[in-house]
Amino acid sequence: MDLKKHIGIGFRKDFSEELLESDILKPAFIELAPENWIGMGGYWKKQLAKAAEKFPITCHGLSLSIGSPDELDYEFINKIKKFMKEYNVKIYSEHLSYAKCDNAHLYDLLPIPFREDAVKHIAKRIKEVQDILEMPLAIENVSYYTPVAAEMDEATFISSIVNESGCNLLLDVNNVYVNSFNHKYNARDFINNLPLDKVSYIHMAGHEQISDTVIIDTHGQAVIDPVYDLFEYTTHLLKPVPVLLERDFNIPELEELQTEITRMENIVAKTWNKKPAIA
Amino acid sequence: MLKESTHIQQSKLAEYCRNGIMPKDLLGVTAENLHHYRRLVFNIALDTLETAYPITHSFLDKEVWDKLNLEYFSEHKCQTPQVWRMPLEFYDHCVKKDIQSQLNLPFLNDLLFFEWLELDVHTMDDIAYPAYTEKGDWMNDIIAINPEHRLVKFSYPVHLFAPTEMTDKTAGDYFLLIYREKESGNVQFMDVSILYAYIFEQINNGVLLKDVLVEANTLFQINDITLLKEHALNFIKDLKQRNFVLGFLKN
Ligand SMILES: [Fe+2]
Numbered sequence: 001m002d003l004k005k006h007i008g009i010g011f012r013k014d015f016s017e018e019l020l021e022s023d024i025l026k027p028a029f030i031e032l033a034p035e036n037w038i039g040m041g042g043y044w045k046k047q048l049a050k051a052a053e054k055f056p057i058t059c060h061g062l063s064l065s066i067g068s069p070d071e072l073d074y075e076f077i078n079k080i081k082k083f084m085k086e087y088n089v090k091i092y093s094e095h096l097s098y099a100k101c102d103n104a105h106l107y108d109l110l111p112i113p114f115r116e117d118a119v120k121h122i123a124k125r126i127k128e129v130q131d132i133l134e135m136p137l138a139i140e141n142v143s144y145y146t147p148v149a150a151e152m153d154e155a156t157f158i159s160s161i162v163n164e165s166g167c168n169l170l171l172d173v174n175n176v177y178v179n180s181f182n183h184k185y186n187a188r189d190f191i192n193n194l195p196l197d198k199v200s201y202i203h204m205a206g207h208e209q210i211s212d213t214v215i216i217d218t219h220g221q222a223v224i225d226p227v228y229d230l231f232e233y234t235t236h237l238l239k240p241v242p243v244l245l246e247r248d249f250n251i252p253e254l255e256e257l258q259t260e261i262t263r264m265e266n267i268v269a270k271t272w273n274k275k276p277a278i279a
Numbered sequence: 280m281l282k283e284s285t286h287i288q289q290s291k292l293a294e295y296c297r298n299g300i301m302p303k304d305l306l307g308v309t310a311e312n313l314h315h316y317r318r319l320v321f322n323i324a325l326d327t328l329e330t331a332y333p334i335t336h337s338f339l340d341k342e343v344w345d346k347l348n349l350e351y352f353s354e355h356k357c358q359t360p361q362v363w364r365m366p367l368e369f370y371d372h373c374v375k376k377d378i379q380s381q382l383n384l385p386f387l388n389d390l391l392f393f394e395w396l397e398l399d400v401h402t403m404d405d406i407a408y409p410a411y412t413e414k415g416d417w418m419n420d421i422i423a424i425n426p427e428h429r430l431v432k433f434s435y436p437v438h439l440f441a442p443t444e445m446t447d448k449t450a451g452d453y454f455l456l457i458y459r460e461k462e463s464g465n466v467q468f469m470d471v472s473i474l475y476a477y478i479f480e481q482i483n484n485g486v487l488l489k490d491v492l493v494e495a496n497t498l499f500q501i502n503d504i505t506l507l508k509e510h511a512l513n514f515i516k517d518l519k520q521r522n523f524v525l526g527f528l529k530n
Contacts (some may be wrong), residue, residue, distance in 0.1 A: 041405035043464025063360035101293030105358035121281040146309035149288040
C-alpha cells in the first residue's frame with residue numbers, strides 16, 4: 001500500500017479492539033509508540049500481532065530524548081531497532097525535545113533551548129541514532145508553551161538541525177498552529193521557512209485552548225478548521241508523504257475519527273493525486 | 280558539545296517539573312506559562328500511578344496519597360523509558376523509604392506489590408510453554424506448568440480482603456499464586472496454603488510429586504501420606520482444570 005497519499009491513525013489501546021474487529025475506521029496505516037509495546041506479552045502482544053497483520057505500522061517514539069544533555073540510552077535504542085524489525089516498521093520518528101534530564105525520565109516533552117550548541121549536540125546524536133538503526137530518523141516540531149534560553153528562532157533551530165544531521169522532518173501541522181498562537185507568529189511564514197524538501201511525514205491533531213493566550217496540545221479534541229486550512233496550504237508545498245491523525249484522549253466514536261480521516265483524504269486527493277500535466 | 284550554560288537551563292526546567300519549585304534564572308521564559316510544564320509532567324506520573332494502584336489510591340487519604348507522590352517524583356529519578364513500568368519504581372521507593380512504617384500501615388508494601396503483580400503478570404513478556412503431553416502419571420512424571428505465573432508470600436491478606444480489614448490479627452503467612460491464562464491473557468489469582476505453596480514450588484522445580492509428598496509429610500508433620508496424597512492430587516487436578524497445570528513434560 002502506498003502510505004503517501006493516504007491517512008493513518010495513532011494506534012491506541014482504548015480502541016484497538018474496535019479498530020481490529022470492525023471496518024468503521026479505515027486508516028491506511030497505524031502509528032504507535034514503541035515504548036508502549038516493547039517487552040509486552042499476553043493479551044496486548046496478541047492485539048499487536050493482529051494489528052500488524054491488518055495494517056502497516058509506523059513508529060513514533062516518546063523516550064529517545066534526542067535533546068537531552070544525558071547520554072543516549074543505547075540499550076533502549078537497540079530494543080527499538082529489534083522491535084521495528086519484528087514488526088516490519090520502515091518509518092521511525094521522534095520529538096525534537098527532551099524527556100529525560102540528569103538521569104531522570106519525565107515522560108513528557110520539554111522545550112530545548114534554541115541555541116547553536118544544542119543544534120550541534122542534537123545533530124550529532126541524530127546521526128548516531130540513524131547509524132545504529134540503519135534508517136533515517138524523522139524529527140518532529142513540538143508544541144511548547146515557553147521558549148527557554150533561546151538565542152535563535154524556532155524555524156532556524158529546526159532547519160539547522162535537519163541540515164546538519166541530514167535527518168527527515170516530521171511536520172506536525174497542529175503544533176505549528178498551536179505555537180503560532182502561543183508565540184504570536186504567522187503559521188504559514190513559519191512553514192515556508194522550514195526545509196520542506198526534508199518533510200517525510202505529517203501529523204494532524206486536535207488541541208485545547210485554555211485561555212485567551214494559551215493553547216495546550218492535548219490530542220484530545222477533533223482537528224479544527226484552521227488546522228485543516230494550514231494542512232491544505234502545506235500539502236501544496238510538499239511532495240506526497242504519509243499523514244497521521246493523532247487522537248490520544250477523549251476518544252470519540254470511530255465514525256467521527258473516520259470523518260476526520262476522510263476529510264484529510266479529500267484534501268490530499270485534491271493536491272497530491274493530481275495527474276501531472278502533459279509535457 | 281553542549282555548553283554547560285545550556286545544560287543548566289535544561290536541568291532547571293526538568294528539576295522544576297519534578298519538584299514543582301519555581302526555578303530562578305530560567306532565561307527568556309514566558310513566566311506565566313511555565314507552570315503548565317510542571318502540571319503536565321506531574322499529571323502523567325500521577326495518572327500512571329493511580330491507574331497502577333487503584334486500591335491503594337482510593338484507600339489512602341487524598342493528602343497522604345498526594346504527598347507520597349510529590350515526594351516520590353521529586354526524590355526519585357525514574358529510570359525506565361517505558362512509563363507503564365514506572366509504577367514498579369514507586370513500589371521500590373516506598374519499600375526503600377519504609378513508607379509503611381511512616382504511615383503506620385504495616386501491610387502497605389504487600390498491598391502495593393499485590394497491585395503491581397496484577398499489572399506485571401498481565402503485561403509481562405511471553406514465556407515459551409514447555410513441550411508437554413496429556414498422558415502421564417501424577418506421582419511419577421514431571422508435571423508441566425504454565426510458566427507465566429508467580430508465587431508470592433504476603434504478611435497480610437491483601438489479596439483476600441479490603442485494606443480497611445487489615446489488623447494485627449490478620450497478619451500471618453499468606454501465599455498467592457498468580458498466573459496468566461494462555462488464550463485470554465486474563466490474570467487469575469489463587470490463595471494457597473503454605474503446604475500447597477510448598478508442593479507447588481517443588482513440582483514447579485521439576486521434583487516428582489511422590490518425592491515432594493514424602494518430604495512434605497515430614498516437614499509439615501502430617502504423618503498421613505495417604506491423606507496428603509489425596510489432598511495434593513485434588514489440588515493439582517484443580518490446577519489442571521484451570522489449564523494452569525498443563526500435563527506432563529515431554530522428555
Ligand atoms: Fe505530533
